[in-house]
Amino acid sequence: HEFMEALAKAREAHSLEHREILILLQARGEEVDALGRAADGVRAASLGDEVHLRGIIEFSNYCRQNCLYCGLRRDNRNLRRYRLTPGEILAAARKAAGLGLPTIVLQSGEDPHYTAPVLADIIRRLKEEVGVGAVTLSVGERSFEDYRLWREAGADRYLLKHETADAALFARLRPGTTLQDRLLRLKWLRELGYQVGSGNIVGLPGQTLKTLAADILLMRELDVEMAGIGPFIPHPQTPLAKEPPGELELTLKVLAIARLLLPRAHLPATTALGTIHPQGRRMGLCFGANVIMPDTTPPPYRCYYQIYPGKAGLHEEMETTLVSLKNLIFSLNRRVGSGPGHSPKIQGGM
Numbered sequence: 113h114e115f116m117e118a119l120a121k122a123r124e125a126h127s128l129e130h131r132e133i134l135i136l137l138q139a140r141g142e143e144v145d146a147l148g149r150a151a152d153g154v155r156a157a158s159l160g161d162e163v164h165l166r167g168i169i170e171f172s173n174y175c176r177q178n179c180l181y182c183g184l185r186r187d188n189r190n191l192r193r194y195r196l197t198p199g200e201i202l203a204a205a206r207k208a209a210g211l212g213l214p215t216i217v218l219q220s221g222e223d224p225h226y227t228a229p230v231l232a233d234i235i236r237r238l239k240e241e242v243g244v245g246a247v248t249l250s251v252g253e254r255s256f257e258d259y260r261l262w263r264e265a266g267a268d269r270y271l272l273k274h275e276t277a278d279a280a281l282f283a284r285l286r287p288g289t290t291l292q293d294r295l296l297r298l299k300w301l302r303e304l305g306y307q308v309g310s311g312n313i314v315g316l317p318g319q320t321l322k323t324l325a326a327d328i329l330l331m332r333e334l335d336v337e338m339a340g341i342g343p344f345i346p347h348p349q350t351p352l353a354k355e356p357p358g359e360l361e362l363t364l365k366v367l368a369i370a371r372l373l374l375p376r377a378h379l380p381a382t383t384a385l386g387t388i389h390p391q392g393r394r395m396g397l398c399f400g401a402n403v404i405m406p407d408t409t410p411p412p413y414r415c416y417y418q419i420y421p422g423k424a425g426l427h428e429e430m431e432t433t434l435v436s437l438k439n440l441i442f443s444l445n446r447r448v449g450s451g452p453g454h455s456p457k458i459q460g461g462m
């Protein structure tokens with residue numbers, strides 16, 4: 113009864129207190145199904161049946177940070193590092209556009225090699241020469257000036273996951289950085305007019321259900337246009353190699369509650385979700401997700417972008433991946449999104 117009350121409130125008011133989120137996070141058995149159905153209903157009512165495909169180009173796996181959970185951390189000497197040239201990035205985007213992917217996500221480790229003007233030039237050419245509908249950046253923590261330059265060059269969106277709302281855990285897992293700095297940058301991105309994306313990792317060592325409830329409340333407070341929610345996957349060449357992975361069901365619950373509280377946000381069925389379970393992305397789409405981000409990194413480099421091991425879809429041709437993703441979408445009676453798929457909060461978006 114406590115569970116049903118919290119669920120009804122979430123569905124109607126799209127607002128919950130920390131205590132009520134905790135109740136939903138403890139859903140078991142049929143309650144989990146009910147949570148998923150509620151999230152799916154809210155997704156359908158506020159965003160419709162379109163599933164947006166965003167091509168992701170992982171253009172550099174160099175990173176100056178040393179996050180304990182990530183295979184790209186600078187202390188991982190067993191990883192072959194690569195950087196795509198501007199020409200290679202543009203070619204990858206052209207290929208993605210040719211395959212019907214209207215928007216592009218540029219993601220990398222924190223790599224200062226790409227100076228702000230160099231990246232600005234790439235963004236400008238993506239929009240003007242390739243005709244990319246929307247450019248999303250995901251290149252980590254940079255200066256206000258850098259973010260401003262990229263926004264002026266035409267970048268539309270920025271993904272900067274807050275990773276965990278527990279400041280102490282954040283500092284431990286991301287040495288030399290703070291949650292406060294991260295949140296400041298999310299504020300800058302907002303000021304600069306980006307569509308802002310945040311998100312968390314589910315199942316980090318040292319994380320509790322209370323932290324997860326705080327994660328969800330933080331995303332709501334930030335009023336994010338996008339949120340990436342994925343399970344922790346231990347990487348063998350990191351200090352967290354021996355830790356257990358995040359659980360599928362818990363990740364789905366976090367996703368569903370995020371959907372209930374952020375009815376219009378774009379929520380991807382993350383690659384990490386597809387990695388811990390063969391049906392992970394399908395289940396994500398049924399628990400509130402409305403976006404998929406297929407990997408459009410050129411094949412020779414793709415296997416070196418090892419944030420975590422066993423990444424879903426690693427060895428497939430892009431054409432094959434797209435066919436199976438479209439089949440997945442159709443099998444759920446959903447449609448492939450058309451156009452740039454802007455946040456419905458943005459004028460002309462949907």
Ligand code: 5AD
Nearest residue numbers: 181182273343344345346384419420
């Ligand atoms: N497991 C799951 N997600 C991870 N990320 C980094 N390392 C891992 C891991 N081991 C996520 C972070 C980052 C995104 C690019 O990848 O949330 O924001």
Ligand code: SF4
Nearest residue numbers: 175177179182185221
């Ligand atoms: Fe670098 Fe991001 Fe990996 Fe941290 S999570 S090591 S910032 S790529």
